Amino acid sequence: MKIKAKHITRFVRRWGVKAAWLAMVVALVIVCLVRSCGSTRHDDVSPELTDSLQCITSSSLQRIDYCGFRVYFNRSWHLPACVSYEITDEEAQGALPRAKHWIVDDSVPGCASTQDYVNSGYDRGHIAPAGDLRWSEDAMRQSFTMTNVCPQNHQLNEGGWNRLEEKVREWVRRDGSLIVIAGPIVSSTDTVTIGDARVIVPGAFYKIVLAHRATPMRAVAFIYPNKACDGRLREYVTTVRHIEELIGINFLEALPQQEQDRLETTVNLNPWLN
Numbered sequence: 001m002k003i004k005a006k007h008i009t010r011f012v013r014r015w016g017v018k019a020a021w022l023a024m025v026v027a028l029v030i031v032c033l034v035r036s037c038g039s040t041r042h043d044d045v046s047p048e049l050t051d052s053l054q055c056i057t058s059s060s061l062q063r064i065d066y067c068g069f070r071v072y073f074n075r076s077w078h079l080p081a082c083v084s085y086e087i088t089d090e091e092a093q094g095a096l097p098r099a100k101h102w103i104v105d106d107s108v109p110g111c112a113s114t115q116d117y118v119n120s121g122y123d124r125g126h127i128a129p130a131g132d133l134r135w136s137e138d139a140m141r142q143s144f145t146m147t148n149v150c151p152q153n154h155q156l157n158e159g160g161w162n163r164l165e166e167k168v169r170e171w172v173r174r175d176g177s178l179i180v181i182a183g184p185i186v187s188s189t190d191t192v193t194i195g196d197a198r199v200i201v202p203g204a205f206y207k208i209v210l211a212h213r214a215t216p217m218r219a220v221a222f223i224y225p226n227k228a229c230d231g232r233l234r235e236y237v238t239t240v241r242h243i244e245e246l247i248g249i250n251f252l253e254a255l256p257q258q259e260q261d262r263l264e265t266t267v268n269l270n271p272w273l274n
Helices: 005-015 017-036 047-052 137-142 154-158 160-175 240-247 257-265
Strands: 062-066 069-074 079-088 123-126 149-152 177-185 204-211 218-225
Touching: 079 149, 079 160, 123 154, 149 154, 154 160, 160 177, 160 204, 160 218, 177 240, 204 240, 218 240, 218 257, 240 257
Parallel strands: none
Antiparallel strands: 062 069, 069 079, 079 177, 123 149, 177 204, 204 218
């Protein structure tokens, strides 16, 4: 959408200077909303690379792009296998209220219903946290879609996992932008299900945080068992490579192999805590 000089001149002649400036401001606001869904993005790293770092290759998972986050859904588990998103410093300061209603995505085969979780003993645990999506009404609302939810132990959801989410919002203030990749770890021994849909209860959850705008780029990864966990990050830190081996997904394949190896095999929490 472009505002041409001749349009401004015509408007000024008819309505006056103040009205013309007001119209321009309204038009610019509309343009910003349409372009970004409320999101603020930096331009020092190419959008193509940022997007590629959030992509995985899998013929068995359905990809769904929501406002602000991307889901790779496993219909047989009735769970997201992987959720990825970029969060910026500006977005982390969003202050929209938390949504109140869960949404079933009828376009996704295998999407669980809200009733599958009722009286199950498990929380509807967000994978892309609502707290990271307070910058957009659409993003906040869509974070409550059941494709972004896993059965999660309440003490984990309110304890160690929540603490990790808070740390991500702290870290992004320093780095300006982070890519977050998270999801459940489901093994052959995870046989407990909930609801009529028989939603799998994961044995654990992983989270990978990538400072893709840092020099040099760095990553940190965590695995939390699906039970009460404290907030001590060092107890749960691991390598990206270990998570890849557990779930069979290559997360950073957009990067050169040498860079992948460096990021995926290093365990160093100190740069994140200092």
